[in-house]
């Protein structure tokens with residue numbers, strides 16, 4: 001990407017999109033095009049077609065999606081499937097019609113079969129049944145990967161797909177029900193400390209294992225792969241290390257300085273037991289993460305504390 005290239009970041013107000021924008025600005029890119037969902041609803045085929053026709057971006061980071069944690073995915077099943085298909089279909093097809101040179105599609109580690117061997121290699125895609133709580137979202141994400149590959153095969157488009165592991169960082173969603181586990185814990189432990197509560201309740205059994213990557217590390221990886229990766233299929237983005245949800249809760253509790261007990265709410269779903277990314281393909285391209293989990297949680301908590309209003313999406 002030349003420094004003067006016109007780059008569209010779809011979803012620039014979100015956690016990932018805003019991190020990609022920060023990275024591109026730091027690298028000196030000046031011709032970045034953005035639109036919030038209030039100005040450009042990516043579910044609208046016509047609005048997206050008009051936008052691409054008018055702006056003619058050269059590069060696209062597709063980081064707009066309907067996103068949420070395990071309960072949001074499981075509750076708004078129709079919305080997660082329909083809206084994500086709409087957004088990605090519209091952006092990918094309009095990119096093709098308007099000669100976009102390269103597009104990056106962001107998927108998720110939930111595309112892999114629920115009980116796939118660990119760590120998850122890229123070629124485990126479509127080898128078994130999906131985790132039920134996020135099947136609609138995963139189906140949309142798998143369709144996005146296949147769209148990129150089909151447009152490459154039929155039309156020669158250089159569209160690439162990256163699969164980030166669970167993310168956290170600046171500008172995360174702190175909605176009490178709809179967020180992912182890390183922001184949910186940051187908020188809950190913080191509020192319990194402020195209110196002097198005796199305990200904090202976390203969801204599920206505490207035994208599932210998850211891997212976490214700081215969103216600014218993800219943005220570094222996306223930037224790196226946008227320059228260096230030009231293949232069909234997918235590439236995992238993660239750290240290659242995981243921990244149990246109970247261990248995560250202990251880490252967040254310690255970072256925040258909460259001194260009460262941790263209780264479990266077994267009525268909430270556990271989701272997939274484990275989804276550790278195999279990052280050997282990513283490492284072979286020459287990229288590795290730099291922000292370890294304890295440091296990242298501190299940074300995310302500082303960001304949470306700095307906000308006047310808690311972000312809820």
Ligand SMILES: NC(=O)C1=CN([C@@H]2O[C@H](COP(=O)(O)OP(=O)(O)OC[C@H]3O[C@@H](n4cnc5c(N)ncnc54)[C@H](OP(=O)(O)O)[C@@H]3O)[C@@H](O)[C@H]2O)C=CC1
Nearest residue numbers: 011013014015016036037041042064065067106108166167
């Ligand atoms: N967070 C995570 O743990 C993970 C995220 N990912 C992927 O990374 C990408 C970004 O996620 P993340 O940043 O966390 O999500 P956020 O919820 O923080 O941001 C999503 C963004 O998408 C935009 N958006 C949603 N619907 C529309 C719409 N109809 N029209 C236009 N824009 C829309 C929102 O725009 P606006 O703010 O203007 O409303 C928002 O900026 C997604 O593809 C997600 O699947 C992958 C793995 C893990």
Ligand SMILES: C[C@H]1O[C@H](OP(=O)(O)OP(=O)(O)OC[C@H]2O[C@@H](n3cnc4c(=O)[nH]c(N)nc43)[C@H](O)[C@@H]2O)[C@@H](O)[C@@H](O)C1=O
Nearest residue numbers: 069070073108110134179180181184202203204269270271
């Ligand atoms: C990124 C990924 O995110 C989603 O999958 P998930 O990994 O299961 O995401 P999660 O962060 O919501 O939960 C992780 C684990 O943590 C436990 N847990 C404890 N306490 C809270 C809690 O308070 N909130 C939440 N959300 N989870 C909690 C929870 O029970 C689960 O065992 C996908 O739907 C899909 O969107 C996707 O791709």
